[in-house]
Amino acid sequence: xxxxxxxxxxxxxxxxxxxxxxxxxxxxxxxxxxxxxxxxxxxxxxxxxxxxxxxxxxxxxxxxxxxxxxxxxxxxxxxxxxxxxxxxxxxxxxxxx
Numbered sequence: 001x002x003x004x005x006x007x008x009x010x011x012x013x014x015x016x017x018x019x020x021x022x023x024x025x026x027x028x029x030x031x032x033x034x035x036x037x038x039x040x041x042x043x044x045x046x047x048x049x050x051x052x053x054x055x056x057x058x059x060x061x062x063x064x065x066x067x068x069x070x071x072x073x074x075x076x077x078x079x080x081x082x083x084x085x086x087x088x089x090x091x092x093x094x095x096x097x
Contacts, residue, residue, distance in 0.1 A: 003032035003041050010045070014052060023052055040079065043072045049081040054089050066090050 009038035014022035026049040033042035046065045053062035069086035072079060 001036075003029050003036050003038050005047075006032055007041055007045050007048075011048070014048075018089060019052065019056070023049065026052065039072060043069050043079040043082045047086050050089060063090065 004023055004046070010022045010029055011023035012022075013025055015018075023056070026045055029045045030042060030049065033039075033045055046069045050062040050066035051067065053059070053065070066086040066089050069079070070083050070092075
């Protein structure tokens with residue numbers, strides 16, 4: 001549950017303009033989601049971090065995070081939005097669901 005708390009905190013930080021702190025908290029949320037094996041939260045946090053880095057014109061740093069989102073394979077539709085958004089930011093064609 002630590003990952004979810006960190007992710008929520010990161011989103012709030014970014015929304016209030018504390019991008020540096022939000023980025024650091026997103027990175028901690030990603031690490032926590034990996035420890036907790038929470039694939040859904042991991043995909044969401046990776047996508048949001050990649051998007052944040054792209055907004056700051058840090059595409060080189062963003063690409064590995066966005067690629068990880070695309071590589072997460074799920075049978076359900078839970079990460080379709082994140083996968084589509086990651087592919088859009090990477091400049092790749094969107095996948096048909």
